[in-house]
Amino acid sequence: MATDEVATTEVTVLTAADLHQSCQLYADLRKAVAEHHPDVVALVGDCLHAGEDMDGRHTAAEFASILASLPCEHLVFVRGVGGGVKVVEKWRFENPAGVSLERSNSAMSV
Numbered sequence: 001m002a003t004d005e006v007a008t009t010e011v012t013v014l015t016a017a018d019l020h021q022s023c024q025l026y027a028d029l030r031k032a033v034a035e036h037h038p039d040v041v042a043l044v045g046d047c048l049h050a051g052e053d054m055d056g057r058h059t060a061a062e063f064a065s066i067l068a069s070l071p072c073e074h075l076v077f078v079r080g081v082g083g084g085v086k087v088v089e090k091w092r093f094e095n096p097a098g099v100s101l102e103r104s105n106s107a108m109s110v
Contacts, residue, residue, distance in 0.1 A: 014038035014072075020049040021057040026066050033070050041070055043077035 014036055019025045033041060049057050058066065067075060 011040060012036065012038040013040045013042055015042045015044055016047075017043070017045045019043065019047045021047070021054075021059075021063050022049075023056050023058055026058060026063070030066070030070065033072055038072050040074040040076065041072045043067075043075075045078045047077050 014032060016025075016029055016032075019029065029041075048060075048063070067077065
């Protein structure tokens with residue numbers, strides 16, 4: 001490669017937000033991942049539900065299993081405000097090779 005050439009890599013990213021543990025929306029997410037084969041799935045906010053009403057919503061354990069089973073190389077998710085710690089623990093158990101980005105105060109850690 002000549003010095004003025006730049007190597008490029010194409011990356012496909014599928015983003016979703018405001019899923020709130022909805023069974024229907026996560027079924028739609030799985031369908032979109034299967035159809036588009038993204039390299040990265042980014043759940044960019046409110047993937048968890050903070051309310052009391054859980055009708056039509058996955059449990060934290062089901063949610064973590066869904067994330068772990070998505071057929072993509074990389075997954076980035078923003079937990080949101082509800083029971084996120086339990087979800088991350090379950091997700092790490094189901095997906096030990098996975099990497100999660102977590103925010104503690106103003107610092108980001110991997």
